[in-house]
Amino acid sequence: MKLKDLMYFNKLAELKNYTDVSQYYDVKQPTVTMAIKRLENNFNVELVNRNQSHHNVKLTNAGLRLEEHVKIISDQVNEIEQEMGSANDHVIRFGLPPIIGNYYFPKLASELLSLGILNDMDNSESGSQKLLSELKDGHIDLALLGSSAPLESSEISSRILTSDTFKIVVNPKSHLAGMKSVRFANLKNEEFVGLSDDFVHTKVFSDMCDLHSIHPNIKYHTSDIELAKQLVSENVGITFLVSNAIKSTDPLISVPINDASLPPFYVSMAYRKSHVLSPKEKELINVLTKSITQKK
Structure with missing residues (x-):
């Protein structure tokens, strides 16, 4: 089974049109057609309803089930491509909310500079809600995040470092x-x-x-x-x-504020579970964790 065949199928499920898929990947339409046929032969099922026009693709039940799996594979391939693209740059793609950053980061800057980490950091500064989405989407790799409850996600590994009111x-x-x-x-x-x-x-x-x-x-x-x-x-x-x-x-x-319903504000260190931490990223996490937890 070829990975490219799965990517063609994923795009076909999205665009519902062979011609659009071939134009998206800049290949000839028979290339896409043969890729789908190879997958059908491999799984011994029909993935596309052949009674439909090529201009209006409809997936079979087997095709719909494969689509669910291929979407996951496609997301992982995109994440790998992003990480490999930045692997040689040694860039730490880090999310830093302005409130958390203004309070903690200036006091850590000199230590991070001496460790050779600060110059490698490419910070994305925004609110925690947006940064959490960027972390899940692979636009950043790790972040300090604020939340009103412990972060629970199948995609994110996190540790609460401190809390505020x-x-x-x-x-x-x-x-x-x-x-x-x-x-x-x-x-x-x-x-x-x-x-x-x-x-x-x-x-x-x-x-x-x-x-x-x-x-x-x-x-x-x-x-x-x-x-x-x-x-x-x-x-x-x-x-x-x-x-x-x-x-x-x-x-x-x-x-x-005197209100029992008011939640705390948690500050957590977070990164994607699928992301392989570099030595400098591990060192950054250790420095931030040690410094922030000591301020409790």
């Missing part, structure tokens, strides 16, 4: 600034500065609003944490962030 962040002149804590249900009349859907914060905030039947008045959405804080400092609204997002130099007040 969500808080309401306000201007010092806000009527909430002097409170020791605030109940989430009491925020229904507040105006908010919201984060984009790339962030775990947005999902947790939305879940808490749904739980308390709140329809938040969001004045502005942004994917820039620093801009969100600046807008709060200008009294545009309040926002929902973890404690570590607020620096001692920020002219803001963090108010604890």
Whole structure:
């Protein structure tokens, strides 16, 4: 059985057209036709309904079952090609959310530089929700990720390194600034500065609003944490962030949230189970794990 035959079949199942498959792979149409025939001979089944026109391919039941398996093989082939393409570059494709990165990474930079790791890092900076998708899709190989629950996935290996708490962040002149804590249900009349859907914060905030039947008045959405804080400092609204997002130099007040339903914010080291870690990637994981767990 040829791997290329399986790739042709996978594309045929997707495009439903022999001509389109041949154009996609830049081969002659008989090449695709013969590939499908070889697979049928190999498995001793019909994969394509021959009563259908070549311009409108329909898979048989056996073809549909093979399609499920071939999709997995195709994804793995794509991942291998990506990894092999970067293998000689020694690049560490690393996901780093801005809040986690701003809090932990500057203090680690000199150590990573001395170990010869920093210069090999190609960081992708975005919210944890987006980075998790990039990790699963093979666009990055490992990441520090935030989550509101332990990461459980058949594709991802992860370890919780530490946790943080969500808080309401306000201007010092806000009527909430002097409170020791605030109940989430009491925020229904507040105006908010919201984060984009790339962030775990947005999902947790939305879940808490749904739980308390709140329809938040969001004045502005942004994917820039620093801009969100600046807008709060200008009294545009309040926002929902973890404690570590607020620096001692920020002219803001963090108010604890008194709500048993509020989940923690976990920080985890994660990588794809199918990814073979390089020596430098293993060293990076060890450095990050040691440093972050010691800050607990």
